Amino acid sequence: MSLLTIKQLYITDSHTNQPLVSDINFQIKKGETLGIIGESGSGKTITCRAITGLNDSRLKVEGHIYFDGIDLLKVSEQSLREQRGGEIAMIMQQGSRAFDPSTKVRKQMFETMRAHTKLSLKEIEAVLLKYMDFMNLKQPKKIMQSYPFMLSGGMLQRLMIVLALALKPKLIIADEPTTALDTITQYEVLEAFRNIKKEFDCAMIFISHDLAVINQVADSVLVMKAGQCIETGLKETVLYQPEHTYTKYLISTKQKINQHFKKTMRGELHA
Ligand SMILES: Nc1ncnc2c1ncn2[C@@H]1O[C@H](COP(=O)(O)OP(=O)(O)O)[C@@H](O)[C@H]1O
Ligand SMILES: [Mg+2]
Numbered sequence: 001m002s003l004l005t006i007k008q009l010y011i012t013d014s015h016t017n018q019p020l021v022s023d024i025n026f027q028i029k030k031g032e033t034l035g036i037i038g039e040s041g042s043g044k045t046i047t048c049r050a051i052t053g054l055n056d057s058r059l060k061v062e063g064h065i066y067f068d069g070i071d072l073l074k075v076s077e078q079s080l081r082e083q084r085g086g087e088i089a090m091i092m093q094q095g096s097r098a099f100d101p102s103t104k105v106r107k108q109m110f111e112t113m114r115a116h117t118k119l120s121l122k123e124i125e126a127v128l129l130k131y132m133d134f135m136n137l138k139q140p141k142k143i144m145q146s147y148p149f150m151l152s153g154g155m156l157q158r159l160m161i162v163l164a165l166a167l168k169p170k171l172i173i174a175d176e177p178t179t180a181l182d183t184i185t186q187y188e189v190l191e192a193f194r195n196i197k198k199e200f201d202c203a204m205i206f207i208s209h210d211l212a213v214i215n216q217v218a219d220s221v222l223v224m225k226a227g228q229c230i231e232t233g234l235k236e237t238v239l240y241q242p243e244h245t246y247t248k249y250l251i252s253t254k255q256k257i258n259q260h261f262k263k264t265m266r267g268e269l270h271a
Pocket of ligand 1 (some may be wrong): 042047056
């Protein structure tokens with residue numbers, strides 16, 4: 001049985017009546033990672049925010065979002081908040097922005113854990129240290145005593161992942177989690193996601209405009225363009241034997257950029 005089933009999802013801008021997302025359908029099973037690709041503005045973020053109910057109220061969401069058998073679009077705000085906090089974790093592009101710059105990391109992480117779990121302070125400490133170790137964050141106590149501005153974007157992003165894991169969600173939604181990072185940190189964070197896939201049995205939605213990233217983490221792929229699903233299926237099919245012209249175009253563009261890069265590095269091209 002699938003953990004998440006999205007059926008005929010439509011999102012409309014209620015101010016202009018403009019359709020933003022039309023007839024999106026997909027399913028995710030426990031332990032499965034769905035990669036969503038598509039150019040900027042194609043509706044990836046608002047589709048995922050519809051799942052957690054985090055969209056701007058001007059966006060009208062219609063259709064069905066079944067999570068563990070319950071249609072999230074039919075339940076009350078209160079129970080939605082509980083689901084959102086505990087069972088679905090969202091990791092955003094700029095993890096650093098989620099932290100309040102004037103409060104030490106430790107206090108913020110503890111407050112989040114207190115709000116969503118019944119763990120004691122001691123248990124929270126233990127679970128945070130465990131996942132900081134898993135995320136390869138050295139000197140965890142020193143990090144926790146820091147203010148966010150003292151830490152790099154990559155560290156704060158890893159702390160966001162620590163929090164997400166500590167809440168033991170059934171579904172992790174990562175919306176371009178590596179886009180705002182430099183290349184080396186991107187690699188580290190991506191490595192962390194691969195480890196999560198190996199160690200945890202949760203389901204994941206991983207949004208990225210980078211096909212190479214999706215190729216590394218996803219089991220299945222959904223391609224979006226202008227609010228519509230262009231193609232969906234197993235990664236091996238969508239990325240290596242795409243049917244749709246748009247998917248082929250995305251893949252060939254990526255390959256051209258890679259070839260250009262290699263030629264430039266070999267000195268065959270002049271910038
Ligand atoms: N709060 C909002 N009000 C009106 N339109 C919005 C709002 N948020 C997003 N949109 C529009 O919805 C479309 C999809 O946006 P988004 O999901 O952020 O794209 P992506 O994540 O694929 O780059 C865009 O045309 C964007 O302008
Ligand atoms: Mg987005």
